[in-house]
Amino acid sequence: MTADTPSDVHLKLRNLTEDDYPQLARLMEAVYPDIGGAWPESSIRRLIKDFPEGQIAIEDYGNLVAAALTIRCDYDRFSRQHTYDDLIGRREQIKHDPDGDAMYGMDLFVDPEYRDLRLGRRLYDARKDMCRDLNLRAILAGGRITSYHKFAEEMTPMQYIAAVDRKDAHDPILSFQLANDFEVKRLLKDYNPQDEKSQGYATLLEWNNILYEPETSDLSQRRKAVVRIGILQWQMRLTSSFDAWLSQVEYFVDTMADYQADFVLFPEFFNAPLMGLGDQTNQFEAIRFLSTFANRSIEALSEFAITYNINIIAGSIPVMEGDKLLNKAYLCRRDGTVDSQAKLHITPHERRDWVIDGGDSLQVFDTDAGRIGILICYDVEFPELSRMLAKGGMDILFVPFWTDTKNGFLRVQRCAQARAIENECYVAIGGSVGNLPQVHNVDIQYAQSAVYSPSDFAFPHDAIMAESTPNTEMALVADLDLDKLVQVRHEGSVTNAKDQRHDLYEVRWIGPEKTEADPSDQAQQISEGDTTKG
Secondary structure: OOOOOOOOOOEEEEEOOHHHHHHHHHHHHHHOHHHOOOOOHHHHHHHHHHOHHHOEEEEEOOEEEEEEEEEEEOHHHHOOOOOHHHHEOHHHOEOOOOOOOEEEEEEEEEOHHHHHHOHHHHHHHHHHHHHHHOOOOEEEEEEOOOOHHHOOOOOOHHHHHHHHHOOOOOOOOHHHHHHOOOEEEEEEOOOOOOOOOOOOOEEEEEEEOOOOOOOOOOHHHOOOOEEEEEEEEEEEOOOOOHHHHHHHHHHHHHHHHHOOOOEEEOOOOOOHHHHHHOOOOOHHHHHHHHHOOHHHHHHHHHHHHHHOOOEEEEEEEEEEEOOEEEEEEEEEOOOOOEEEEEOOOOOHHHHHHHOOEOOOOOOOEEEEOEEEEEOOHHHHHOHHHHHHHHHOOOOEEEEEOOOOOHHHHHHHHHHHHHHHHHHOOEEEEEOEEEEOOOOOOOOEOOOOOEEEOOOOOOOOOOOEEEEOOOOOOEEEEEEEEHHHHHHHHHHOOOOHHHHOOOOOOOOOOOOOOOOOOOOOOOOOOOOOOOOOOO
16 A cells, blocks of 8 residues: 555445446546546446446445446457447447347546555456356457557567566556456457557457356256265175165165255175175186176166166176176266276286276266266276366266275275366265175275365365265265366466466377377376275
């Protein structure tokens, strides 16, 4: 605060009224003496009548000290080359388009005595909030470059703009706009010939509303903002038949559907109790016996998804494909479609005792409740996979797991938490509890299911959305706000995705099958690690 700045202030942000015109006119005359001063009273009255919420003021003890004038406009028209006169009609009436899909910042001005209080930032933030509230596409503005006349002989306008962006030069207006997340989209020539300081030029600035959703009557095209997920911390218990096991599955699907969940997650190998129906003397044969239930299980789960109107993630089911045994998770959507994701990294136990092979493809799945990825247990310990899923637009990563000890669980848990932070996404992990002493290699379990978030102000302070009681059969339900992910990716305290140094490193897919999750043509070898179970 300088000596010229008032020290006793009481600021109030509000909308302009017609009674404010005398003060508004004096303020505009003081700020814009070089380009015509104040707008006529009739223009301001019409602007307030046509778009009252767009006219914002800040007062100090009743005295107007700052204001912003805004209209709605057609984005496609005014995101291209235009002049100030294109916005002005006869008798200096500003052309407000009530059906416009964007906002246009006409003027923003602050009393010179109050410029150290950052009131311009308050007005810009108020405009941004209004843009979001009205679900408009962007804020556009023709910005003066008032210091350009000092550099006109040595720089072109574009060179001057680049110098301001690099902070090699300072422009009172452009520097401020760049600091408020506006981007220069183009140079506007002959924007306002009266503006001698800017030599008639202006910048076309744009702030994008990252939460904008185009209006549509097509329900299939509408994006859910809040997604509810259910996680089953599944109790391993002996079963007398396939039908008895399936009844237990249906009970939990029905329960989660009653809570109107969009997804329900079952853990890895959640059908392991069916192994108890066969011979346990040979583990190679026992796991292949379990795979004979795969088709019946998937058909039943798909029917449940349709009947109960819920997307089911069948944590993992061993299935034979040719002469190979794979460990696969199945996504049974409520529209009747089914997809799968094989476990890519196989643990020493699975490889040694069960002779399971790893899959060779990775993909992001489109659903009616966002784009999701699925990594089975050990796979979450390899950050390259999650990074490629994030590149494919994943919002929620589901991690069904099976661990027998706490140290095995902690590997999954802590890697899942890291994946949520690294990739600015939600990560849901779900495991099994209890014991199956009659089923070899599935005898004990340890789990604490949870949902993790990025670590920023919009999320819980510990980045844990929900967490179960360890080693207790229970269901976990959490609501995930996808709009918060959009915001943190663009406006967070840190922006991991935006700040990656692609000039120094890259993650690429080189598998035999092109991954949907990695849209680039680049690839990087992903090495396999080692662990016990999970």
